[in-house]
Amino acid sequence: MKITVLEKKDNFIKFIIEGVDSGFMNSLRRVSMTGVPTMAIEEVEFTKNSSVLYDEIIAHRLGLIPLKTDLKTYKLPSECKCGGKGCKICQVKFKLNAKGPKMVYSGDLKSSDPKVVPVYDNIPIVKLLEGQEIKLTATAVLGFGREHSKWSTGLMIYQNYPKIKIEKVKNAKEIVDVCPRGVFELDGKELKVKNIEACNLCLACVDKSNGGVVVTGDENKFIVTFESWGQLDCKTILQNAAKQLSKRLNLFEKAFEKAMK
Ligand SMILES: [Zn+2]
Incomplete structure (x- = not known):
C-alpha cells in the first residue's frame, strides 16, 4: 500500500492511495465518517424558554x-x-443564558471545559425579541455518526484513479474545450493530458472524440478527499478510523472463534 498526499490542511486532506480495492476503500470511508467518536450535545434541560421555538427544535439545533x-x-x-x-470523563456541560432582543449564536454557549467549545461561534440558534428569554443546561457526550449524524466526523469521497489513453483524435481543440475539469491541453495540434488528477471520469472527452480518447479507472488506485466538520483534524480522524476498524475486526475474530468451538 502506498499513499501520496496531494493537499493537506487541518480540516481537509486529499491523497492518492495505491494497492487497495474498492471494498477496502468503502470500509475506510464508512468507518472514518461514522465510526470515529466526536462530541455533540445529547441532552438539554430548559429552565426557561419564552422564544418562538419549541424546546425540541432548539435542542435539535x-x-x-x-x-x-x-x-x-x-x-x-x-x-x-x-x-x-x-x-x-464522559460529559461536558454547557450553559446558555440569553435575553432578547438579540440573535443567540453558538458562541453564547458557556462550556464547563474550555477545550470543548463550538467549532464555529456564529451558528444562529434562535432569535429573541424584546422580553423573550432562554435559559438552559446542555450535556454533550461522545458518540458515533452511525447512531446519529450529529456525531459524524466529516465527508469522505473517493474515485478510481483515471487512466487516459489518447488514440486517434481529429478534433483536439474541441476535446480540450469539452472537458469541464481542464484535464487536456493542446501541444501544437496534438492533444495532451495536462492534469490527470483533475479528471473525474465524466467521459465527456470520450463522447466528443467518438472513442478516440479512452478513459478508464484504475481498480487498485484511488483519489481520496476527506473534509472534516472541525470536531477533530483529518489526521486524528483517519488514524482513529484505522484503529476502530482493526478493533472491530478483532472483535469479529474472537466472536467467530467462540462460535466455532
Ligand atoms: Zn462517566
Whole structure:
C-alpha cells in the first residue's frame, strides 16, 4: 500500500492511495465518517424558554453544532467507569443564558471545559425579541455518526484513479474545450493530458472524440478527499478510523472463534 498526499490542511486532506480495492476503500470511508467518536450535545434541560421555538427544535439545533473534541480526556459513556450515569470523563456541560432582543449564536454557549467549545461561534440558534428569554443546561457526550449524524466526523469521497489513453483524435481543440475539469491541453495540434488528477471520469472527452480518447479507472488506485466538520483534524480522524476498524475486526475474530468451538 502506498499513499501520496496531494493537499493537506487541518480540516481537509486529499491523497492518492495505491494497492487497495474498492471494498477496502468503502470500509475506510464508512468507518472514518461514522465510526470515529466526536462530541455533540445529547441532552438539554430548559429552565426557561419564552422564544418562538419549541424546546425540541432548539435542542435539535444544539445537537447539530459541531464541538471541538478531545479524545484523550473523554470516554464514551458506555465505556466510562461511571457505568454511563454521567461524570466528568464522559460529559461536558454547557450553559446558555440569553435575553432578547438579540440573535443567540453558538458562541453564547458557556462550556464547563474550555477545550470543548463550538467549532464555529456564529451558528444562529434562535432569535429573541424584546422580553423573550432562554435559559438552559446542555450535556454533550461522545458518540458515533452511525447512531446519529450529529456525531459524524466529516465527508469522505473517493474515485478510481483515471487512466487516459489518447488514440486517434481529429478534433483536439474541441476535446480540450469539452472537458469541464481542464484535464487536456493542446501541444501544437496534438492533444495532451495536462492534469490527470483533475479528471473525474465524466467521459465527456470520450463522447466528443467518438472513442478516440479512452478513459478508464484504475481498480487498485484511488483519489481520496476527506473534509472534516472541525470536531477533530483529518489526521486524528483517519488514524482513529484505522484503529476502530482493526478493533472491530478483532472483535469479529474472537466472536467467530467462540462460535466455532
Ligand atoms: Zn462517566
